[in-house]
Amino acid sequence: MSTSDVVVTGLGATTPLGGDVPSTWDALLAGRSGVSRITDDWIKEYPAQLVARLSTDPAEQLDRVRARRLDRSQQVAVVAAEEAWRDSGAGDAGVDPLRIAVVIGTGIGGALTLLGQDDVLEEKGPKRVSPFTIPMLMPNGPAAAVGLSIGAKGGVHAPVSACASGAEAIRWGLDLLRFDRADVVLVGGTEACVHPLPMAGFAAMRAMSTRNDEPERASRPFDKARDGFVLGEGAAALVLEREDSAKARGARIHARLAGAAGTADGYDLVAPHPEGEGAARAITAALRDAGLSPADVGHVNAHATSTPVGDTAEAAAIRSAIGDHVLVSATKSQTGHLLGAAGALESVFAILALREQVVPATANLENPDDDANVQALDIVRGEPRRASLTAAVNDSFGFGGHNIALVFTTA
């Protein structure tokens, strides 16, 4: 095990709020919403008609032929990863490609390709199915495309744990560095599955908001009137390195990745444990891993998707594992729920909160839920709040009972 701390030297994202990290962060602090109502004909029969679409089409950010061979989930992963890679400067630092690794998670994989090529199969027959179908739909495809893009030969990995995938990738990257399997690891998450089938599936679970007439007010974590999440698309990426080698090459350090942990609820396939027992265990274990106590944590970027059950379970977990002093943000209120990219994007937000010493507000939190834990928490709303922060936690949970907690500290 390496004893050197792991630091974050690069950030990248393309989201419903912006085509890169600076524009996304600015829009977040300005309180802008990425949510809109779908106007396509197919949506008419759907109870839930809202979506948080990318602000910038990734096909415009990539070479045409390259974009043509990548599923949209791969396109956004490459866009976010290339921004993070440039931001880190690692590409110009002469790092041995054998010591560069990639970990990019996705919840769903290349759903648009799978479903689109199924249409081709039905309409035109098997000979017309694209020869790129398999590499475009496989869930390791985004990681593989990013690995090719940055020239990583030290291993390319793709955790799949639903909406915890992006956070799981970050935890995996931390392990790779601690076990000295690589010197630089590009980690992140990606998702792009806005399509009638996933929309119908989530709607059938009654998991999505049906506040169709008020798109920007639909995603309202912790609010009494919340009625489900809003599906979003996008990707986010981080570059991780050990502090000693990052400093040796003169890299700029955004924050430290001080600790991480993962647990399983062991309770239900999709419903979270109502008291957030598994989530609390993940947070407690991550703090222990980081060598911190709950009192050290000043900020939590919550998973809080705006579903009735999930938000109260998480509030219970935050209270029991950290306490009432912590400033909580639920940024899905503006970005929507990016599924497998959520943990990566919200880690970027937690890092920027530490770096800029400002906690983003939770939009649409007008009347906090009557739940005692929600009532007790200090959930930032209205305006972003200035705060003196040294440590921040990002929670991520996924269908399947996956819980990941990540602990970041100031550089």
Next chain:
Amino acid sequence: MSSTQEIQSGLAEILEEVAGVTPADATPEKSFTEDLDVDSLSMVEIATAVEDKFGVAIPDDELGNIKTVGDAISYIEKNQG
């Protein structure tokens, strides 16, 4: 029946669309893999597009013998109509 010239320019359009090859580079002596960076999966897409454009199907065992743009032009010329 398309003329040799028509086939060459039609093929160049396909190569540009599928593989980003500049039309002026799609000359008969060019090797798909060596000169134009067209990989095996793209060759499958090109074969499908050729069938759509010229009505000439290229079976897999023939596709393996088509190494250059000129090979493709001759194959289409011989098998069309």
